[in-house]
Each structure stands twice: as C-alpha cells, then as structure tokens.
Amino acid sequence: MFNSKYKPNLQVNITALIFIILGICLFNLQVIQGQNYSHIAENNYVRIKTIFPIRGEIYDRNYCSIVENRPSFNLYITLGKIENKENVIKFIVQNFNIELADVKEIFQKNRFRLYQEILLAQDVPYKIMVETSELMNFYPSLSYRTGTVRNYLYKNHFTGYVGRINEEEHHKLKDQGYSINSMIGKTGLEKYYESNLNGINGYEIIQVDASGRSLKFFKHNLTKSPQNGSDLILTIDNNLQEYISSIFPEDINGTVVISEVETGGILAYISKPDFDQNIFVNKLSSVAWNEMIQNPNKPMLDRVIHGTYPPGSSYKPIIASLGLESEIITRDTKLAQCKGGLNIGNRFFKCWLDKGHGKLNVVNAIKYSCDVFFYDLSTKCSLEQMNDYTKRSFLTVKTGIDLIGERSGFFPTYKWYVENYGKYVGIIGPKVNISIGQGEILVTPLQMCFYFNAIANNGKWIQPHILEKEIGEKRTILYSGITKNLPISTKNLEMIQESLYKAVNERYGTGVAASFPDIEVYGKTGSAENHMGKKTHAWFAGYVKWDKPEIAFVVFMENAGHGGSVAAPLAAKFIKYYDKMRIE
Amino acid sequence: MLIHVHKFDWALLIFLICILLCGVIAIYSASTTKIGNEFQTENYYLKQILWIAISILIFLIVLKIPYPIIDFFTIPLYIFSILLLIVVLFFPEIKGSHRWITLGLFNIQPSELAKITTLLLLSKILSKPHIREGQILIRSFPIVILPVFLILLEPDLGTSLVFWVILFSLLAFSRLPVFYLILIISPLISIITSFNLFLFIIYMVLLCYLLYRMRLSLIIVGSAAIVNIFIFIITPILWNSLKIYQQNRILSFIDPMRDPFGAGYQIIQAKIAIGSGGILGKGFLLGTQKNLNFLPEHHTDFIFSVIGEEFGFLGCIFILIMFFLFLYKIARSINKIKIKEMRYTIVGILSYLSFQVFVNIGMNLGVVPTTGIPLPFISYGGSNLLVNIFAVSLVLKYLNERRTF
Numbered sequence: 001m002f003n004s005k006y007k008p009n010l011q012v013n014i015t016a017l018i019f020i021i022l023g024i025c026l027f028n029l030q031v032i033q034g035q036n037y038s039h040i041a042e043n044n045y046v047r048i049k050t051i052f053p054i055r056g057e058i059y060d061r062n063y064c065s066i067v068e069n070r071p072s073f074n075l076y077i078t079l080g081k082i083e084n085k086e087n088v089i090k091f092i093v094q095n096f097n098i099e100l101a102d103v104k105e106i107f108q109k110n111r112f113r114l115y116q117e118i119l120l121a122q123d124v125p126y127k128i129m130v131e132t133s134e135l136m137n138f139y140p141s142l143s144y145r146t147g148t149v150r151n152y153l154y155k156n157h158f159t160g161y162v163g164r165i166n167e168e169e170h171h172k173l174k175d176q177g178y179s180i181n182s183m184i185g186k187t188g189l190e191k192y193y194e195s196n197l198n199g200i201n202g203y204e205i206i207q208v209d210a211s212g213r214s215l216k217f218f219k220h221n222l223t224k225s226p227q228n229g230s231d232l233i234l235t236i237d238n239n240l241q242e243y244i245s246s247i248f249p250e251d252i253n254g255t256v257v258i259s260e261v262e263t264g265g266i267l268a269y270i271s272k273p274d275f276d277q278n279i280f281v282n283k284l285s286s287v288a289w290n291e292m293i294q295n296p297n298k299p300m301l302d303r304v305i306h307g308t309y310p311p312g313s314s315y316k317p318i319i320a321s322l323g324l325e326s327e328i329i330t331r332d333t334k335l336a337q338c339k340g341g342l343n344i345g346n347r348f349f350k351c352w353l354d355k356g357h358g359k360l361n362v363v364n365a366i367k368y369s370c371d372v373f374f375y376d377l378s379t380k381c382s383l384e385q386m387n388d389y390t391k392r393s394f395l396t397v398k399t400g401i402d403l404i405g406e407r408s409g410f411f412p413t414y415k416w417y418v419e420n421y422g423k424y425v426g427i428i429g430p431k432v433n434i435s436i437g438q439g440e441i442l443v444t445p446l447q448m449c450f451y452f453n454a455i456a457n458n459g460k461w462i463q464p465h466i467l468e469k470e471i472g473e474k475r476t477i478l479y480s481g482i483t484k485n486l487p488i489s490t491k492n493l494e495m496i497q498e499s500l501y502k503a504v505n506e507r508y509g510t511g512v513a514a515s516f517p518d519i520e521v522y523g524k525t526g527s528a529e530n531h532m533g534k535k536t537h538a539w540f541a542g543y544v545k546w547d548k549p550e551i552a553f554v555v556f557m558e559n560a561g562h563g564g565s566v567a568a569p570l571a572a573k574f575i576k577y578y579d580k581m582r583i584e
Numbered sequence: 585m586l587i588h589v590h591k592f593d594w595a596l597l598i599f600l601i602c603i604l605l606c607g608v609i610a611i612y613s614a615s616t617t618k619i620g621n622e623f624q625t626e627n628y629y630l631k632q633i634l635w636i637a638i639s640i641l642i643f644l645i646v647l648k649i650p651y652p653i654i655d656f657f658t659i660p661l662y663i664f665s666i667l668l669l670i671v672v673l674f675f676p677e678i679k680g681s682h683r684w685i686t687l688g689l690f691n692i693q694p695s696e697l698a699k700i701t702t703l704l705l706l707s708k709i710l711s712k713p714h715i716r717e718g719q720i721l722i723r724s725f726p727i728v729i730l731p732v733f734l735i736l737l738e739p740d741l742g743t744s745l746v747f748w749v750i751l752f753s754l755l756a757f758s759r760l761p762v763f764y765l766i767l768i769i770s771p772l773i774s775i776i777t778s779f780n781l782f783l784f785i786i787y788m789v790l791l792c793y794l795l796y797r798m799r800l801s802l803i804i805v806g807s808a809a810i811v812n813i814f815i816f817i818i819t820p821i822l823w824n825s826l827k828i829y830q831q832n833r834i835l836s837f838i839d840p841m842r843d844p845f846g847a848g849y850q851i852i853q854a855k856i857a858i859g860s861g862g863i864l865g866k867g868f869l870l871g872t873q874k875n876l877n878f879l880p881e882h883h884t885d886f887i888f889s890v891i892g893e894e895f896g897f898l899g900c901i902f903i904l905i906m907f908f909l910f911l912y913k914i915a916r917s918i919n920k921i922k923i924k925e926m927r928y929t930i931v932g933i934l935s936y937l938s939f940q941v942f943v944n945i946g947m948n949l950g951v952v953p954t955t956g957i958p959l960p961f962i963s964y965g966g967s968n969l970l971v972n973i974f975a976v977s978l979v980l981k982y983l984n985e986r987r988t989f
Contacts, residue, residue, distance in 0.1 A: 011915040018942045019908045023901065025949045029859045030897040037859025041893075045851055046843065080872070085620030109619045111624055115872075124916055175680070203845050218844040219854045512705060 017423035044115060045215060046207045053199030054148070056229035058159055058189065060238035061265075061468060067159050067190075069148040072123040076181075079107065080114030081141040088139055095132050096121045109167065110180060119164070120183035122282050123149045150183065152277040154242065157302035158234075158269045158403060158466055160188020161277035177201035186280065186301075189466060191404045196470055202226030230472035235265025235465065239581065244574050248272050254538075254557035255303045256574070257449040259548045264453065264462030264481040266401075268574075271307075275299040305406040309556065311395075312526030312563065313369045313510075314539040315437030317341050318451070319377060320362050322389040324492040328380045331495055334359040343377035349375050349432055352527070361416060366499035369510045369525065371436050378435035383427060384436065387411045389409060392487045394454070394461050395447045400482070401464040409447060412440040438529055445556040448541045451486075453552035455500070456522070456543035459486040459493050500524055500542060504568075511540060513568035519579055520545040523571070525563030533559035539569035544575055551578065586647055593983045599910040600961065600976055606891070606903055607962035608632055609868075614883040614964075616849030616869050616892040623869060628883050635966045639973035646977035647984065653979075654927070658704045662727075665701040669734040681738045693742045693967040698731045699936060700971050703750050707928030710758050717760055724751060741837060742943070742955025746936050753935035754928055760777035763798045766791070766866050767808055774812045778819040788812060840954050847954040850886065853856065855950045858900070877967030883964045885956060888948040903962075907941050914976075917983050926982045933975045 029037070040046060058067035059459075075096060079442040082088050085107075093100050109112060109288060110118045162183040165173070170180055177200060178184065184198075185191035202225045208213040223507050233417045244256050248270060258268040279288065288477055292300060301307060308559035323329040336342055338357040341350040351357065357364075365373035378386070391397050396409040412434070414427060433439035446464060454461035463481030488496070505513040510525040523542025530537055538560040543552040553574075555567040608629050613624035646654075672681050672694045684691035686959030709715075709723050727749045732742055735744045756765055770791055777784040788809065794807045824830065836843035840851050857873035866872070871893035874882045892900050914934045921927050937960050944959040958965055960972045 011918065011931065012912060015908065015911045015915055015934070017936050019940055022942065022945050022949070025946070025951050026858075026892075026900050026904070027898060028856065029949055030861055030892065030900065031863055033859050034862035034897075041860035046856060048849060079619050082620045086621075107619060114617055114619070189715055205844050205849070218841055218848060224845060235946065328847055337856060348728050379672060395907055545774050 001448065005240065013429055014577060019263075040209070040215065043209075045209050046205070046217060047115075049204045049206055050177075051146075051202035051223075051226045052179075052182075052205055053201060053226035054228045055150070055162075055183070055199065056197040056231045056470075056472075058234065060234050060236045060241070061232065061267075062237065062239075064238045066153055066234070066236070066238060067155075067238045068151050070151040072147055072149040073129045074119060074145050074149075075124050076117040076143050076145055076148045077106075078117050078118045078141050078143070079110060081176065081362050083140070083293045087142060091139055092133070092142075093118065094130060094492070096124065113180060116180070116275055117143065117145075122147070129170070134343075134490045144436040150278075150281050150479060154238065155245070155274040155276055156241070157271040157274060157304065158188050158266075159277065160190040160192075160404070161280040162190050163280050169499075179498070183281075184553045187328045187404055189403065190276065192402050193467065193470070196390045197229040197232065199229035200227040228473055228512065230470045230475075231471045232467055233471060235260065235263070235468045236269065236459050237267045237581075239266045240574070240578060241270065243577050244268050244270050246495065247570065247573050249557075249560075252557050252560045253297055253303065254555070254560065255307070255445045256553065256570070257304055257445055258551050258553045258574070258578075259449055259453045259464060261453055261543060261552055263368060263374050264464055264483075265468060266464055266466050267551065269304055271301070271303040273297050273299040297443070302403075302556075303556070305401060305403055305444050308407055308444055309537055309558075310439065310441055310528040310530060311437040311443045312528030312537065312539050313437055314448060314526030314541045314563070315368055315395075315443075316369065316374055316392050316435075316440070317455070317500065317524055318390055318395065319361040319374050319435050320366055321393070321486075321488050321492060321496060322381060322386065322498070324362065324495065325389070325488060326385065328383060329362055329377065331363065332361055334361050335373050336376040337364075338370050342372045342375045342377060344379060345426070345428055347429060352372075363495060363502065366496070366524065367502040367506060367509050369503070374435040375432050378432050379428070383412075383414055383431050383434075386431070387413060389487065390441075393451055394486075395443050396441070397447075399444075399446055399450055399464050401451070402467055403445060404477075406446075407444060409444055410442040411441065416440075416483065417458075440556040446541045448539070448556075449552055449554035452543050452554065453535055454486045454524075455493065455496060456545070456549035456552050459488055459490070460484075461486055464471075497522060510564045511542070511568045513564060514540065514542075514575065516572070516575065516579075519575060521571075521575060522549075523568070525568060527562040527564075530559070535559045535561050538565075538567040540564075540571050544570075544578070546579075546582070550582075586644070588984055591984055591986060593913060593980060594644070596910065596913040596917075596976070596980060599906055599913065603903070603906050603910060604636055605960045606906070606918060607887075608636070608732050610887050610891050610962060611883050611964050613869050613871065613894055614874055614887055618869070631966075632964055632969070635969045638966075639970050642970060642974055643734055643977040645976065645981075647981050651981075651985065654704075655708070658701070658708050662701040662705045664733070665694060665698040666730060668692070669698055669731055673734070673737055678945055681740055683740055693965070695731070695735050695738070695740060695970045696967040698735070699743075699746055699750070700924055700975055701726060702731055702747060703754075703932040703936070703975075704929060706751065706754050707925050707930045707932060710754055711924035711928050717764065720755070720758060720760055721764070726756065728945075740956065742957045744845070745943075745955065746939060749939045750932045750936050754932055757928065757931045759931075761798075763795055763800060763804075766794060770808065770812055771815050774815040775819050778816045784816055837953050837955075851947070851950045851954060853885050854889040857889040861893040861896040861898045861899075865892075865894050865899055870894060883956055885944065885963060886948060886956075887963050888945050888959055891962075892948070903947075911941070914979055917979060921982050921986050923982075930979055930982065931978060937975070 055069060057065065057069060060066055089103050092098055092103050103410055106118060106120065151161060152161065163186045165182045170178060185194040204223045205218055207217050209215060240258065254272055256268060256270040257266065259266050273319065327370050337359045338351050340354045340356040353551045357368050357370040360370050360373050375406055390411055398406050398408045398543040412430065417427060417430060430439055434441050450461065450464050461484045465479055465481045467479045469479060502522045503509040504523045505515045511523045514523060516519050519544060521544050522539055526539030527536035528539065538557040540563045541554040543549050553571060555571050557567055560566045600850055603805050611632050612625060612629040615628045617624050672685050675682055675685055683695065684693055705727055706724055706769050710720060728747050732747045733743045773787060777787045792805055792809055795808060812954055836847055840847040853873060860873065873893055892904060911934060914930060918927055918930050939955050940960050943952050943955055943957045947954050
C-alpha cells in the first residue's frame, strides 16, 4: 500500500475524495435545500437581536435623583430596506430636524450594516411621531422603537453627559458589546464610570419562520439576558449644591467646592457658568456647538479641575509650613519689618497694605496676610525646596479625583525660567512673587480645597472622590479615597490652624466677613493678580468646625476683586445654610 | 533562460491564475454594498491585486535563484520565522488573539510564514539518506512542536492544526511503517474516546488487534495499550481542571452550535447565504446575506459564502473543479521529480493546500468546525497569499528544473 510506485495515486485519491465530499455537501445545500434556504434568507428569519441593558442612574447622597432615564421614541433606519434613497433622505430631513450632511454621513458610515437598525433620531417629540406615523408606511426602511433617553435634572460639571458612540470608540469597544447605536459617557462621571453604568448587553436569537415555527438551527442558549448597569450614589448633597448654585453671582465665573473633612467626599461641586448637559444627548447642531465653544465665558470649562489659576495669598500657609518645617523660622521669629514693601536686591516688592504691618511673627503674618514676611522668608529658601514642599502638600499635582482629564497645575523650575526667559534670568524676583502665590504658579481650586481639608483633618490628606457607592444587580461597592500625610508636624499644624482661625475671627483678620459667633470658621483669603483682567481673582479657602472639623471649602471667583470682600461673604452664606441643614 | 517551455507546467499556472481571478471578483463583491440602487465598493480588491503583483515578483525570483541557495537558507528562514512567532506575542491583540505584527501600512501574520519554513526544514531532514525510523521521529517532532506551541499561545488553534497535517503527510510519505502512524494518531483518538468508556474499549480492542496483526512484538503492543489507557485516565482529570470558559471554548470549536452568539451564528448565516444561492445564484453583486452584521469576515474566511450566494451551485462547482485540477496537477508532479527533498516539499505543499481548501469550504458549508483558516488564493490577505504563491512557485520551479531522461 505504501509502495513508492503507487504513492502519487494515493495523493490524487485523497484529493479527489475531499472534493467529492465537498461537492456532495454543496449539492445538498444549494440544490436540494436551496428553495428552503432562499426563503429563510429573503425574510431574514434568523438573526440576533441585541437586548440593551438599562444604564445606571445617578443619585446624590440622600438618594435624590440627579441623572435619570426618561422614556422616549427613537427613529431607526434599516439601510437594506431602502427603496429610493433620495426620497427617504428628503423625508428624514423634512420631518426630523436632521441636517442633510448628517443623514448622508450616517448612510456612509453604516453602509456595511445594511440589515441592522441604525439609530437616526433619539427622543422624537410625540407630536412629530403622530404626524409621521401614517406616512411611515411608504418608507419601510424607517421604524419607531421605544427606548430611553438620558435626562440631566440639574446643570453641573461633574456628571458629564452621554452621547452617541463615535467610530473610534465603537472600533475600540465593539468587543464589549457596544453597537453603533450605543450611547456612551463622553465626560465626567458618565465617562469615568462608563463600564459600571453601562451594564452588559443581552442577546436573543430569533429563528422562527412566517408561521412562527422554530427553524431549529440552535437547540439551546437562545437568550442571554442583559445585566443592567449599576446605579451611582454620590457624595454630593444636592440641596447644598443647588443652594450655592443659586446664590453664586451670575455675572462672575468661578467655582465653589465643599468637601467632607473625614471622608474626602465632595459635597458640592460648582463651576460657573454652567450649561445644560441635555443638549449633548441628541446630536448637537454645529451652530449650537460653535456658540458654545465661542462663548467667552467658556461654560463648558470645568473650572474645578480643568482650570488652573495662581492661588494668591491662600498659598501663604504652605510657605509658612515650609519655613516652620525646615526650621528657618519658629513661632517667635520675626522677619523683616513691613513698611508697605521690601527691598530685595535692587527691586522694591510691595505689600498690599501701603502703610505697612511692622514686624510680625508667622501667625500674625498669615492673619494679616502680610506680603513682606513671606518675601523675606522666600529669600531664605530655594525654589527647589518650595517646589518640592508644594508638591508634597499635594498642590500642583493631580489629586486623582474620579473625573476625566484633571489638570495638575504648574510650579516653575529654574530650568523652566531659563528656557522661557533666557539665560540671564534673575531667579530671585519670580521666587519672591511665588511666595505669595503670584506669578507662574498655577493650582486647581480642587487642590486648594483638599489642602485645607487636610489641615482640618489633622494633616491627613484624602484623595477627593465624588462616588460614594455603586449599587448593582449583584453587588454594592463602597468607595473611599486614599489617605496620605501632609509634611507637617502636629505642633506646626496647630500653629497654622490657629492663624487660620485668627484670620477669620479676630479684628483686622482678612477673612472676617465669614465669621460667626457660634461657628468656628478657619480660612485664608487670596487676591491673585493675573493677565486675564484688571481685577484680581478672589479666593477664600478654609474649613468649618462644629464639634469637630466637618467641611472644607474653596471659593474661587475669576477677576471678581479681593478674597476678603467678595469670596468670604459668599462662603458665609453657604456656611450658614449648611449650619441650618445640619440642625434639620 | 528562465523558463523551459517544454518542461514548465503551464496548465498548473493557468489554473492558479484562474483561481486568483475568481478571488479578486469575489473580494470585489464581498466588499460592495447596495443602498437603494447605489453600489459602493471598498478597495480591498485593489489591495489584493497589489498583493498579486508583488507575488508575481516572488514567483520570478523563486524561478531565478539556484536551488542550493534555497537549500542553504532553509535553517535560517526557519529560525527567523520562529523569532517572528515570538515577537508577534508582544503585539497588541486584534479580535482576541496576537496573530498579527502590525506595521502601520499592513499587517504580517508570522504563522503563515512558519508553515512554509517548517515544511522546508522537515523535507530537508526527512530526505537525508540512510536516516533511521527512530531518528525521523526524534528529529521531526521538535521542529513542528516549537511553532505549534508558539501559535497555540496566540491562540490560533486552526493554524496549528495545519502543521500536524504537514508532519503527518510527510511521515506517511517517508518510509515510516504504518504502525508508527497508527501509534502517532492513537493518543488523539484516545483523548476523544475517553469521554465514553464503551467507545474507548472498542477502540482499544481494535488498536491492539491491528498492531498485533502487523506482527509487532507483544512489548510494543503492550506499551501502546498502557500509554493509551494512561491518556484515557488522565484526560478527564485534565479536562475537569480547566476553567468553565476554557472548556466552553474547546467545546464550541468542536461543535459551533454550542456558541450561537459567535461561531454558530456565523456558520448558520454562511449556510443560509450559500443555500439561498440555489443552482444559478443571485447574480454578481446581488447577494444580500453578505451584509448581515455578525458575519464580518466575508472577504476573508467566509468568502466562499459570497461566491455560493451570488454564483450558486454552478459557480461553486466551477471553483471546486479549478481547485481539484490545480491540486491534481501538483499531486501528479510528485512522480516526475527525482530529488527526494523536492518530493517531500511538494507532498507537504499539496497536503496543506488541500487541507486548507477542505477546512475552509467545509466550514462555510457547516460540516467542519470554524477554524479561522482562509481559502487559499481566494480569501483577502497578503501574508497568506504571498506564502501560498511562494509554495506554488517552488513546485513550478522544481518541475521546470527537473532532469528529464
């Protein structure tokens, strides 16, 4: 049998056998069963239907709904069923407020998904649906289906919004069950917790003929039920959030952040001006988009984590701690006398108070916010020291909040100065400026809030977070932030706390506008000069103590004036509101 | 003179060109859609034509370079392809496996190259004069196991099977006695039958009887029985130690209908597409099933379903006949060549091309598991096309340069 003479015949025989088998199978499939299969193919009897999970909703800490799903009518198109392309496009453009270019784009993108229903318009108004329903008989390619649409109940910057998945996202995520019709989180919590919110698709195989009989291709596993997305419970207190949102001056851009001292959970997260996220759920027309983008107040900008600003005098406690920790000063050290300014080298650096503060120790220097004390202190330490200490105090570094695209801020280095100002740059001037939070240093309001949160929390810095827990079908997960220590000893920390208390509660303190007879408010004002406008940025950051420190806050207002006169009064309002809320 | 007009196998070349043309037409159709009355085509067919142009160059080079050079590069090429198989594991996953080295403009599939380099090395070793039976086994197994192991890591079960087919056909062609072949396959059958005691007993009795009839010593028969019984015992233990999803993956490979949302659905759709083509087909570009979503590989692995739908039974039979004549010519050429190494190479090429044609078309017809093996010369794909044409060029070269008496 394996004699070499006959071997080629064996190869030929095997090859022939293979083709005979294939030929018989083909004959069976195409000639004998051909009629049957062409019937199945024509009517599309076998197909997979995707069952989409319900996207998780978002609630505040008191289970008050912030983002919900609202039922809606959605319009779908099946490109393979189109009889006359021009007529269909005309019908769509006339009735559904979709631009011609957009319709063509949808057709182009989905040309290989001929027999899939493609989402054309979400949330079609009831009136239009009733009007068009009769006409739809002429367009078998179009169909209505009920679905849900995301509804954002409050304007804010942290929830973010969902939008239609784009080609790039779809390509990356299609293995995870995202269809071309899927909505996906584009920013904020909706994006950060996309996988938790979205759930897992279910599928159903449909294999019945016209009379409802099963075609029996598959015996088992005909449905795979979807797993709905988890609901998110936030640390946000919506009452507080909405109250602050309502009292924030309308003509000013800025932010307020309030955090819970012990947990690092964010109670209020306001960035003004804000915008209605619902406009992004449906396809935004390019006109509306341009309007949004070109608005000089940048309503889309989340100033809490995407905006970076010089911190002004609110930064002084950090430099004071650096002085104390590196033993350049002690509680009793009095630095250069303030006569309304200080000569360093051949330059005169002004203090904000023209008549001067005289000789001060560190506690009073923070209380009166004397610039000269810090100018003098800065001459005794290096830029690298300041940079290092600031970063270890978690300023000008990312906090790791559970939101998208947080910015780190900026602290200039010597190298940076040389690269930007040339070889012979004098390093003293910028360093002196930075000591009072002016110049090139940039922080985010969130970083400031959490620095003061850490001061209130006895030096324990907590990573900020907005999510408190996730409640899913099968699991509930509690979230909490990572804890780290500020580089400061207990003794020095108490000294900083004392000076923050005096700054608000004693006569001539800069933050007296936020003082209360029965509530202990600690804080530091700031008025940062900047190139954006004539008025300074107003800062007021601190924390409030009842039996123990409970909340930390930051108020930041772009080009609004002085921290003590603009930001502190606003803080006073919400502290009072919170106090009332506490009692209730 | 590059081509010896009388010795050159023109028929083989013509069949090949014919198959390639069918492929381009099928790819053109598979990447065309129709909305209303408008047609639109992706440029896959142009890329395929470009690959064909490049492979003509390879064909000419193969014809030109002297045989000793090919022989000399056999080992370095094998090592090179093994290195590529290692490198590919570090490239990002595409569709759940590390099969492609992505180079921006195009992707390389190293497992395709490894097929031909392994085949060349195997023929070189098996054709050594005075090689003993034991040595054949000892030398050839590691050569195959190395790439197979790396390809299983990707993971790509289907392609790794091709290597076993090559090895087995070469061993069958060599002077290895039949009982060795039986011994080689017996563990595989033991694994399959180990799920049913009754089947296994029948199989063991048959195996022992067969080996005994071949007048082998009782020691060999006995040890074969022991090895197989050991496999019978160990398989269920190993099987149970696999995770459920791993078990499911293997089960759906054997029976795709277990996975209705993946391979099963693809096979049903391919069957419906081919079946609905009937005798004459729906006509060029007029297929509808190719555009159903969930059947994304219609221009690669499932291209035969497009042919079946649009050109019907007659079109399919035409393709089958072309393939048969093509492979028949290769099969017949083995006897015309006297150099052992070349004969081995041609046997390997014949068996792996036939295997791929059988598995791919069988998969489209729903009679063979879905393996991700493309249809040679027809499916879209550069690496595959270049390697296959390189292989055929070797056959043509050997025929062209053979000594005639």
